[in-house]
Amino acid sequence: MGHGQVSGAPPLKTAKLDAKETAVLVMDFTKQTCTPERRKRCADQVPKVQKFVADARAKGALIIYSVAVPNSVPADILPVLTPAAGEQVLPPLGPDKFINSDLEKTLKDKGIKTVVAMGTQAQTSVLHTSATAALKGFKVIVPVDGMSADGVFPSSTPPGISPLRQGSAHKSR
Secondary structure: OOOOOOOOOOOOOOOOOOHHHEEEEEEEEEEOOOOOOOOHHHHHEEEEEEEEHHHHOOOOOEEEEEEEEEEEOHHHOOHHHHOOOOOOOEOOOOOOOOOOOOHOOOOOOOOEEEEEEOOOOHHHHHHHHHHHHHHHOEEEEOOOOHHHOOOOOOOOOOOOOOOOOOOOOOOOO
16 A cells, blocks of 8 residues: 555455453443434444344443533433442543543453453544553453444544545655
8 A cells, every 4th residue: 555545445344252251331321312303323333332232241341331422311311221229320520431441451350361342432432442451461352233323534634734535645755
């Protein structure tokens, strides 16, 4: 691939998980953040997230939830994704669920080696929490059916800056 070219998406892979060493982070699937009116892409993925969580729970994986909006509570989690008795719900912490929480200690104390990150915003909680998990030594899995964004490619490019497009190259003068 030449200088300045952007590669395509990597191929999808099947992941085999050891439930006893796996934690599923179910981030911010709440009534405030994941409805057809607020985020249709998110609402559309909920049945697949629900199935994944139910299967992981049945196999004994650790399931940890979070809520996103200030002052939100566990009861704000979508009814179809209601935590089971004893499952932890992290309070609103911002996009990185490790900051200002005991998440790392919880995972290490329970012998977790793999983190599956699922969330309502690929470019916030999924990205930041996954990156921190990887930096802390966890293997990270991000199911494509377990994350969404408001648009196909949300942009955070500042005004006046043009992002590179596939096939374009930046040349300095």
